[in-house]
């Protein structure tokens with residue numbers, strides 16, 4: 335690890351003392367301070383500072399929370415319209431050398447079956463996912479010497495190469511242990527979309543406590559992992575914190591410190607933020623009770639929506655279907671659907687989870703079709719769009735483009751086109767009717783330029799006539 339020394343010497347960008355001070359119970363914002371932050375947030379343009387986000391975190395009053403929720407809904411609608419991007423996680427290997435106290439994959443957990451998929455097994459899983467209608471995957475790996483950059487690159491290339499009856503996977507993201515710049519270059523060359531890694535907790539003493547040994551015990555190696563990814567040319571990165579390890583307000587400011595660090599140093603923040611809540615797993619050790627309640631998770635999502643209006647917010651199937659539904663309006667822009675986290679789970683297609691084979695418990699086990707029907711019935715447009723990444727609109731370029739006008743004239747039409755593909759290739763009559771009615775309604779009411787409207791209608795006709803993979 336050629337940069338190990340630099341990383342260790344580098345000053346952490348998480349200022350623990352400042353964050354503790356900002357979230358302390360004595361720090362009660364006045365109405366004037368709260369209103370000032372809300373006025374800036376309502377514009378839905380700029381990233382909020384740590385101090386500004388702290389004002390929102392320290393505002394538990396009912397009427398303030400209501401205003402935060404209302405504004406988050408408005409920004410979500412203004413920036414994203416009704417789109418929700420869908421993906422599926424695909425676990426490729428659960429061997430792990432780490433000892434994360436909260437994780438079913440930890441090295442000392444002898445109750446779990448270990449498996450690494452070979453290329454044939456990956457073929458089977460990817461084919462099944464394509465047969466369900468998926469176009470976007472995130473490949474997930476444990477931390478183990480078997481999962482070298484070469485192995486990861488090979489599995490990404492394999493995933494892209496699988497051709498199903500209705501096409502192929504068009505975007506492959508990965509969640510894997512942070513690596514050296516050299517190794518990041520190898521996986522970049524395999525064509526990954528987003529490289530995602532969660533810091534788990536930004537509170538260093540807690541981090542050391544829950545990661546007692548293994549490569550992951552090094553806080554800074556992980557903290558600066560995305561800097562190395564950026565240096566290797568991967569400008570599309572995802573951050574996250576595992577909520578439930580430490581004070582949730584601290585973690586939100588930790589995430590914001592990471593956003594600001596990336597913006598300041600690379601001119602672009604993270605493409606996505608994830609906020610998984612800790613769920614049950616085999617052999618899990620709970621230290622202190624930092625459980626995040628449902629209403630707190632909603633505040634986290636809405637505050638992040640105000641703090642980073644253009645960053646994707648991912649809510650995974652760890653949450654129940656009910657909770658996911660309730661949070662959608664508050665700012666979530668991406669969810670997984672039809673999720674299986676057992677290795678070879680998609681080909682096995684078992685309804686019940688077997689924790690002896692899986693990393694943690696999931697709360698939403700509905701199929702992709704069920705999730706899509708539910709979204710559409712509630713006025714959301716499921717999207718499998720992968721256009722930006724394939725046209726090189728990533729990183730700084732993505733940020734430049736992702737202004738409301740761009741999103742409405744590119745992302746929304748691409749959502750209608752990819753939904754139409756799904757309806758043609760996978761849906762029964764009833765779902766097709768719901769879907770096309772929704773698309774019709776959207777074209778009528780969404781703020782699309784007239785020229786784009788005409789173009790969307792033409793492209794929709796082409797899709798009905800068998801053409802595929804059309805985008806703006």
Ligand code: SAM
Pocket residue numbers: 436437438474475476477509510511512531532534550575576610611612613614615618652693694695
């Ligand atoms: N090897 C990769 C790494 O080092 O980050 C992969 C980690 S794991 C496969 C993906 C994520 O699952 C972790 O980063 C963690 O946030 C989350 N996770 C682990 N245990 C969990 C639990 N019990 N409940 C919910 N999420 C959990």
